[in-house]
Amino acid sequence: MADTGLANTRSANSGPTYSGPVNSGPANAERAQARSARDQLFDVRLVVNGIVHTVIVPARRLLSDCLRHDLRLTGTHVGCEHGVCGACTVLVDGVATRSCLMLTVSADNAEITTVEGLTEPDGTLSPVQQAFTDCHGLQCGFCTPGFLTTITAALAENPEPSHDEAREIIGGNLCRCTGYQNIVKAVLRAAELKRRRSS
Amino acid sequence: MFGEPIARLEDDRLLRGHGAYLDDLGHDALAAAFVRSPHAHARIVDIDVSGALDVDGLIAIYTYEDLPGRVAEPLPLLIPHPSLTHPRTGFPLAADEVNYMGEPVVMVIAADRYLAEDAAEAIIVDYEPLPAVVGVEAARDGEHLVHADVPGNVAAELTQSNGDAVAAIAAAPHVLELDLTIERSASSPLEGRGVLARWDTESKRLRIWSSTQTSTGVRAAVAAKLDLALADVDVITPDVGGGFGVKIMHPWPEEVLVPWAVKLLGRPVKFTEDRAEHFISSAHERGQRHRVRVGFDDDGRVLGLDVRFWHDNGAYIPYGLIVPIITSTQLLGPYKPGAYRVEFTSLYTNTVIVTPYRGAGRPQGAFVMERTMDAIAAALGLDRTLVRERNFITPEEMPYDHGLIFQDGRPLIYDSGDYPASLAKIKALVGWDSFPAVQAEAREHGRNLGIGLACYVEGTGVGPYEGAHVVVETSGKVKVATGLTSQGQGHQTVFAQIVADELGVPIGDIEVTTGDTRAFAYAVGTFASRAAVMSGSAIALAARTARAKAIRIAAAALEASPDDMEIVDGVVRVKGDPASAIGIGTVAVLSNPLRYAFDEAAKAATQFAGGDIDKPPVAAGEAPGLEGREFFSPIRSTFASGMHAVIVETDPRTAEIKILRYCVVHDCGTLINPRIVEGQIHGGVAQGVGGALYERMAYDEYGQLQNASFMDFLMPYVSEAPDGIEIDHLETPSPLNPLGIKGAGEAGVIPGAAVFASAIEDAEGFPITAMPISPSELFELRQLHRRG
Numbered sequence: 001m002a003d004t005g006l007a008n009t010r011s012a013n014s015g016p017t018y019s020g021p022v023n024s025g026p027a028n029a030e031r032a033q034a035r036s037a038r039d040q041l042f043d044v045r046l047v048v049n050g051i052v053h054t055v056i057v058p059a060r061r062l063l064s065d066c067l068r069h070d071l072r073l074t075g076t077h078v079g080c081e082h083g084v085c086g087a088c089t090v091l092v093d094g095v096a097t098r099s100c101l102m103l104t105v106s107a108d109n110a111e112i113t114t115v116e117g118l119t120e121p122d123g124t125l126s127p128v129q130q131a132f133t134d135c136h137g138l139q140c141g142f143c144t145p146g147f148l149t150t151i152t153a154a155l156a157e158n159p160e161p162s163h164d165e166a167r168e169i170i171g172g173n174l175c176r177c178t179g180y181q182n183i184v185k186a187v188l189r190a191a192e193l194k195r196r197r198s199s
Numbered sequence: 200m201f202g203e204p205i206a207r208l209e210d211d212r213l214l215r216g217h218g219a220y221l222d223d224l225g226h227d228a229l230a231a232a233f234v235r236s237p238h239a240h241a242r243i244v245d246i247d248v249s250g251a252l253d254v255d256g257l258i259a260i261y262t263y264e265d266l267p268g269r270v271a272e273p274l275p276l277l278i279p280h281p282s283l284t285h286p287r288t289g290f291p292l293a294a295d296e297v298n299y300m301g302e303p304v305v306m307v308i309a310a311d312r313y314l315a316e317d318a319a320e321a322i323i324v325d326y327e328p329l330p331a332v333v334g335v336e337a338a339r340d341g342e343h344l345v346h347a348d349v350p351g352n353v354a355a356e357l358t359q360s361n362g363d364a365v366a367a368i369a370a371a372p373h374v375l376e377l378d379l380t381i382e383r384s385a386s387s388p389l390e391g392r393g394v395l396a397r398w399d400t401e402s403k404r405l406r407i408w409s410s411t412q413t414s415t416g417v418r419a420a421v422a423a424k425l426d427l428a429l430a431d432v433d434v435i436t437p438d439v440g441g442g443f444g445v446k447i448m449h450p451w452p453e454e455v456l457v458p459w460a461v462k463l464l465g466r467p468v469k470f471t472e473d474r475a476e477h478f479i480s481s482a483h484e485r486g487q488r489h490r491v492r493v494g495f496d497d498d499g500r501v502l503g504l505d506v507r508f509w510h511d512n513g514a515y516i517p518y519g520l521i522v523p524i525i526t527s528t529q530l531l532g533p534y535k536p537g538a539y540r541v542e543f544t545s546l547y548t549n550t551v552i553v554t555p556y557r558g559a560g561r562p563q564g565a566f567v568m569e570r571t572m573d574a575i576a577a578a579l580g581l582d583r584t585l586v587r588e589r590n591f592i593t594p595e596e597m598p599y600d601h602g603l604i605f606q607d608g609r610p611l612i613y614d615s616g617d618y619p620a621s622l623a624k625i626k627a628l629v630g631w632d633s634f635p636a637v638q639a640e641a642r643e644h645g646r647n648l649g650i651g652l653a654c655y656v657e658g659t660g661v662g663p664y665e666g667a668h669v670v671v672e673t674s675g676k677v678k679v680a681t682g683l684t685s686q687g688q689g690h691q692t693v694f695a696q697i698v699a700d701e702l703g704v705p706i707g708d709i710e711v712t713t714g715d716t717r718a719f720a721y722a723v724g725t726f727a728s729r730a731a732v733m734s735g736s737a738i739a740l741a742a743r744t745a746r747a748k749a750i751r752i753a754a755a756a757l758e759a760s761p762d763d764m765e766i767v768d769g770v771v772r773v774k775g776d777p778a779s780a781i782g783i784g785t786v787a788v789l790s791n792p793l794r795y796a797f798d799e800a801a802k803a804a805t806q807f808a809g810g811d812i813d814k815p816p817v818a819a820g821e822a823p824g825l826e827g828r829e830f831f832s833p834i835r836s837t838f839a840s841g842m843h844a845v846i847v848e849t850d851p852r853t854a855e856i857k858i859l860r861y862c863v864v865h866d867c868g869t870l871i872n873p874r875i876v877e878g879q880i881h882g883g884v885a886q887g888v889g890g891a892l893y894e895r896m897a898y899d900e901y902g903q904l905q906n907a908s909f910m911d912f913l914m915p916y917v918s919e920a921p922d923g924i925e926i927d928h929l930e931t932p933s934p935l936n937p938l939g940i941k942g943a944g945e946a947g948v949i950p951g952a953a954v955f956a957s958a959i960e961d962a963e964g965f966p967i968t969a970m971p972i973s974p975s976e977l978f979e980l981r982q983l984h985r986r987g
Contacts, residue, residue: 039255058313060313061313068222068223069226069311072226073216074216074218074219074220074222074223075215075216075217075218076216077220077389077390077440078222079389079390079440079474079909080474080908080909081473081474082474082908082909082910084908084909084910085389085474085909087389114216115214115215115216116215116216116217118216119215125211125214125215129214129215132210132214133206133207133210133211133214134206136206136207136874136875136877136878138207138210138213138214138687139441139687139688139689139878139882140388140389140390140438140439140440140441140686140687141209141210141213141214141218141438141440141687142218142220142388142389142390142438142440142441142687143389143440144213144214145216148214167917167918167922170917171916171917171918172916173916174389174909174914174916175389176387176388176389176441176443176882176885176886176914177441177687177878177882178878178881178882178885179881179882179883179884179885179886179920179921179924179947180881180885180916180917180920181881181920181921181923181924182878182881183917184917
């Protein structure tokens, strides 16, 4: 890329408006200070699916981005980044948590389970995962990891949900494909599979 | 396997978190972020990027003036039409003027998305605001113009007719007029748009991954924009987190800009749309105003129907007139009015562009027609289903020619269907005839119940074509490729079901690839409920070709007659003689005469291994390899249909609308996988509920979208979806394709607004003419009607 002059207005511009090495402009002291605070890096220890990771992240790094882009566990999906859709739900110390609403630094020393960590140790699908394929509870699959983690946490608390409780369990997750019909069935089927496997 | 409700082959990967959606790829890529217009309509005075220049990790900033050649030209008009007299499309980055809130103005490339957004935030754009045109009334009124050179904001006007509807209405014993409105909504897949590109500086080839419904469309458009040979561009559609129409639109500005920047920078770049961006920069649909004049006889038969409607197409019209054309033709549903005239005007507004969203103009059409049927029934004091039945096209009248031109440029001719049978089924399923007693009893207990019913016909499987390649590897595994894309429809499963039956191989040996131009380069895309019809048919044909070849080769090898051969479970054998058999993988070996053996099995195909020395190794008319490559191009669309019924309860005090039962009768011809079809219906119904009761794009008068988040745009959770959807199928096969199938993808959403309006009207006793309807709107309507 050719170095070009820094153009402040459209009319003065020819070639890329800006392209080239960074740090070439005069720094605004105030903004630089704010930025340095923002860019301060923190060592964070995360136990994800049983494996210990130490990541070095700025304070603003979302847990969802850390999992997806730093640890490359891309099974956790980001659907809204404002905590409404539930696609990014992971288990933090066993509690279903929206990873797009949590900063990585707040998860220091936490035990995190993502969708990749739901399978049985031998690789068998977990009861919830198996129930989703048995009941056709997924179509595009994008929201699915958030449902799987949410339901996994809920069944740990309530192993025998009623039909109404099954609806309640998934009441905070958005799915645009399935109309939820088969996801409700999958919750009940998962509970049944879980009971069967533990007996 | 055809017709079996088997579990999906794609599930295991997705359930383990091993899916690969767009943002799961390209961890080494730079990130693109966009400065978007905060104004609905403004002139760009100045762009000051100086504040962004010292952001760490900044790589490049581009404005319109940086764009060269064809990249600087307006984006393509994808579907031209003679009536589209004033087409306008946007630039990849706004040139001098912005025409909707969310229009991209500056592209920033940085080391990661956080830094790219830091830089974008520090760029100051100076705008001179212009008056915003928002909504059909303001556009029609024409006081202010979206585009200074488009008089009256009119992009297009189109009239179609069959017979003299005006005269028929004038002569009719009864005439009604209705004004009917549907508001804007949007596809809203859980995954937004996204594009990743790599430029291989050594081979000078471009590779693009896009979360799209048409990889071949993106490929052609980007190659043209960047002046590249088609052969030097690959487009791969990874797992796609839902489409529902919005991703058939292409090329999005980002799909041109990211590959262009990648080529300049020599480094991979990725753009992942966030939720806020999706609301303000991806397409919407549904917003239309309709005026109906209908003339009918004492029995409720429609003698003449005259519909005038106004379609809000947003700031630009890259997808042409497809949505209003579909409304204007599919409005007719299962009915045969004596004469029909429809006229629409497509209007520019300073809002996000409008392109098809699941149903694509049909929900509006069904709403208009079904409201009209209910109004006729009310005017004559007849049962609503009786009026419908009297206007149905009968099975004996199939194929039925409406005398109009459909969205594919072909005559609107229904191929098959049995509407009276569907009506009988839905009435039985919902208990239509016994409902008045239920309603009366509930009323005695102070409860408001209402029942609604709505019918639709959906043209599915539009052309021009799809193709497929089926190849048997020497291992016996079968690779299937078709060019259209998948967004959760279970294509890998249903296409494998077709191949398993046609070829006679175990389904576990079949692997299906979709939406990858490297695997199959000729395709149209996934829209209009066409994938099963088009690619399913092409795949069946390609599998038949491969099968015929396998039998020819095996028959020669076994010295048997091809007529006596069959393929069962991956073995080609002589019927009734299990010893005379040869594995299909071995047949694949024999299909490709070799000079060089590559393994033990391959020795059988080498030049000293035998064969007739008096014939060429590859016979005339044959080609090496056990494969089939076929295309399917039907004469015209096939027409699926269905009927929905809903029972609602409206709260006498709060006007809350509760769904008590939701019933569906669905006819998509022969079913490949009933479980998948029902899943499609479920999802469509939930979107129909959203469109009827919750979802709307709340633009204010300045063109600011007030509800651009999932907090405020009320997409149904499970609590809003029906608790149970009762489904009955009818199968009237299509005569237009080898499998008799019709599309199923969009059907569930089509009658949503219509069926709820019908039920709420039945519960409340006053006309419902605008959807969606919220409890507060219903409450206000009650007040209005109580006041008289």
